[in-house]
Amino acid sequence: MCLLAGALLLGGRASAIWPFDRPSYPDPATDLPGAAAQILSQAIRIQTVNPPGDELPLAKYLAGVLRKQGIETRVVDTPSGDSKVGRAALWARVKGSGHGRPVILLSHLDVVPADPNEWAVAPFEGVVGGGYVIGRGALDAKGLTVVQLLALVQLARAPVPLDRDTILLATPDEETGGQDGAGYFVREHAALLSNAEYLLTEGGGILVGNPGTPPVWGISVVEKTPCWIRVVAHGTPGHSSAEPRDAAVPRLLDALSRIRELETEVRVVPEVASMFAALAPYAAPEDRSGLADLPSALHSDPAFRSRFLADRGQNALVRNTFSITVLQGALKTNVLPAEASAELDARLLPGERCEDFADEVRAAIEDPGVSVEPILSFNARSSPVDTPLFHAIEQVAAEIDPGAIVVPRVIAGFTDAHYFRDLGIVSYGFVPRWLPPQESRGIHGPNERISIQNLERGVRALVRILETLARPSAEPKP
Template sequence: MSTGPAINWDTYFDEAVELLGQFIRIDTSNPPGNEILACNFLGAILHHEGIDYDLYDAGNRRVSLRAVLKGDGSRRPFMLLNHTDVVPVQQEFWDEEPFSGHIKDGYIWGRGTLDMKGLGIAQLMTFITLKRMAVPLARDVVFFAQADEEAGSEFGMRFIEREFPETLDAEYVINEGGGGTTEVFGVERPVYSIAVAEKGPLWLRLVAEGRPGHGSVPHEDNALDRLVRAMFRIQEWERPLTVAPVLEEYFGRLNRAGVYKGAATVDALKAAAEKDPRIRALLSNTISATTASSGIKHNVIPARAEATLDIRLLPGVKPEDFEAELAAVINDPKVSLERVHVGWSDTNPHDTELFRVMEEVIHDHVEDAVVVPGMTVGFTDSSVLRNRGMISYGFSGGLTTPEIARGVHGHNERVSLESFRLNCQMVWELTRRMCCA
């Protein structure tokens, strides 16, 4: 395979860092999203490069952007998928301004550096460089920046699927959800997980109803008491561990590399799951209590109490079956379950051309890396595409420590300059190998 056009990586990376800093300074916290601001930013760059683009407006400034570099049509399209919204911040807990893009101690700081404006800029740089160099393409290369991923994609990918399904055609897609870590199971060795599956979100609202009254006269029909009892039963509910087929390959590869010492079985993984919540999340249907509200006054027994649950289901688990189990655990007819959001997706195979090329690219840049097919415990826009029959992998060339990775949706989110440069290089090389004529 040819090495492709020569790139001055120092110049390329300087531009990428500048663009990422500008992108981070655009506050697209969701809610409310305001992704039109991101699309204006991306659109101006594309216009300057002489690239046409389309906007998809779901209303209320929730806008997505799509651009295409045409290939010769001999192969189906390749999509660079990203989202432009970010989760909100609690600024008082940050050491640096969260929307500054400030560079300090070898890191770019700011909300979205990891999730996922950093990868979005790496994709954008690949896209505009293909155009600048007039690289002959066997495939259309699609750059698609989506709105609303962080809140369930109703005004982004799900809106696009309903209203503009023809824009989603692709043979292969790379999106968020994968990447490299410097340490797994306490073993310091680079491990790159390529996400071929993800857990399905089931967001529920628990509503307890009862009889209101004066706080000085307790009774057995207090809605808040009912909610507390229901939440206690949920917290005490022990759900079985399961090793999904994709995780058998995941743990098997780690075992052969000497990173994980046990077998890919529930018995072997049980101890690790008890110690590590992320391992437990890979092996079970999880429930996180996220909000609760009740009452109007200190001395008034409330008639209604509510709580929200963020449930993530393993591939193959039907939401309606899990809801029935949950209702049986709660065992109270005056506590109802209301769906807020639900999603699921098929699992992609990992014996594909794209996976093989990803392995090659990773090993060319990080020779001793272990490459594994993985499953994300969060959901992404890839779920919609997988259910449409497309291969959509979570892939990032970045390599981060576990400590830095915890900045996703947390405080002090940042990415090292070294990791971001590696990400830019790998996204470029992967796209070039998959798409060049």
């Protein structure tokens, strides 16, 4: 099994034949969990590891599922640097009455690689067993695509349309930054977004399984923003038998050690403060009062501060972080290069600018022979919390998951949501699925899986949220 998956990985294009040799899936109207499991299994078998992506066969397969249900669907070609690699986004729409502006359900079709040697099952076989679908993309994000797609199918069957159009959008290229996926789509096909008001995508979910804590519905309203920086040291080139004082590589190493000493400032943005305040009552007793007022506790309580910052995930939510990731010097042992370079992956808090962070780096280095230039950055815009969509999610949480708490979140990673926030669309990272921490670790890790029960509950919860948003007068279902 593992060898086969390895061969397929290396073979690349083998994916194109897969959509057509699988047994069909059950009718979602009569067997929703069965349909969800089979469609997801098939989606995992259609390989879309990015690079190169090759998402076109998957977009076509899912378009076929939607068209069979009579849903308006398009496969939209997107840029591909290689003529043998097909790249595409999937777009579909269920019309509403037009009283409200549309809602977009956003996911992505590409996945990160998987090393079969680290997995208990072949990662691209779409294994279904023990109540789970297991494989690369089960959580990130093919499982989400299938939940959103089946929610659209449910809405299409409803006898009365919602007040708003519901638009499904599954893009390529998210895992490498989305410039050729969501970024391309918003630039070239904005008309298909129909002046949407709201968007739901990955980035948040429902955390369960922490003893003493109720289910936490975490809705991501803002993300840290990437700020990638190239540091280049210049020096006298030549033969390395006699090193000059200003050689590029040692100069770069000096610069990098000064960068490593950079202590970024601790700053609590309002969204982070309110997230920890909401979680405070369930924290360890000694941390409760600190979390309830994080900005002042981090300032005035050194013991709390060191406990809080010792957690890498928490630390990343209250300061800019950076990692040195790429290094380049000479290509040969006996050559002094004219340039040596490094790249930093910095992640900035909302409201910070990459140019300002680059200035901080320059000031730390204090060497005019070393240049510091940003190579990639986005704006970090937040979405407001006091909106009908947020309240619809709160209402559905109370209906179907009594005792759960609903918390706005900031995430340290980033998703394609920023492309849509830039258009003024209120965008939340929220996937209705109930995951204990050990299952969340499957995202980008080995043995990624999702329970079939989660797929089914996810579809039903998402439909309830959309109905609550777009049919405000609707009575809660029993």
